Amino acid sequence: EDKVVQSPxxxxxxxxxxxxxxxxxxxTNFRSLLWYKQEKKAPTFLFMLxxxxxxxxxxxxxxxxxxxxxxxxxxxxxxQTGDSAIYLCAVWFQGAxxxxxxxxxxxxxxx
Amino acid sequence: DTAVSxxxxxxxxxxxxxxxxxxxxxxxxxxxxxxxxxxxxFLKIMFSYNNKELIINETVPNRFSPKSPxxxxxxxxxxxxxxxxxxxxxxxxxxxxxxxxEQYFGPGTRLTVT
Numbered sequence: 001e002d003k004v005v006q007s008p009x010x011x012x013x014x015x016x017x018x019x020x021x022x023x024x025x026x027x028t029n030f031r032s033l034l035w036y037k038q039e040k041k042a043p044t045f046l047f048m049l050x051x052x053x054x055x056x057x058x059x060x061x062x063x064x065x066x067x068x069x070x071x072x073x074x075x076x077x078x079x080q081t082g083d084s085a086i087y088l089c090a091v092w093f094q095g096a097x098x099x100x101x102x103x104x105x106x107x108x109x110x111x
Numbered sequence: 112d113t114a115v116s117x118x119x120x121x122x123x124x125x126x127x128x129x130x131x132x133x134x135x136x137x138x139x140x141x142x143x144x145x146x147x148x149x150x151x152x153f154l155k156i157m158f159s160y161n162n163k164e165l166i167i168n169e170t171v172p173n174r175f176s177p178k179s180p181x182x183x184x185x186x187x188x189x190x191x192x193x194x195x196x197x198x199x200x201x202x203x204x205x206x207x208x209x210x211x212x213e214q215y216f217g218p219g220t221r222l223t224v225t
Contacts, residue, residue, distance in 0.1 A: 034214075036216075042219060043216045045213045048211075050211070088154065092210035097166065097167060099156065101153065103151065103152065
């Protein structure tokens, strides 16, 4: 069965630290992997990674896709309290034509 | 200029009632979705429509019926509400249903069934 697993489930760090969030997937026909940030309401889109775009960066956030290891990491450097959120990873499964989400990583940045 | 909007934001109702949630997107997208997020924050697809045609219908009870009157709207009607239906329901849209397009989410509707 197609599956997306994120780790850790929860992470608490101090402002200024660097964090790495992990996402691994088991899929029969990978097409794309997406990262979302969810604060109080709607998930907001961060990055999409595909076979032709395995690395993305925006400001302090960056993400890499490792197709061999069937995983992706999301890095956040110089964290700020505003980075506190649930980070969701989702993978598009070609067979089922749908996004399957992981359970999310709850990131808390303490001042 | 909200991209994906949902109404209502909160819905508290009793078991057995019927309720509807409305969703509208002004992005000109062809594809719309309904997701359910449970208390453990798992987001799971329920339905997907492309150009008003149903594409995905996950193993959702028949009590849930989506309706897409046009490309910009996707409503969700729920009959005979049960306690287990309590969750946050998110509407989303994307330019197309291909994997190369990201999905944009609405603010969610928190449904509480008592």
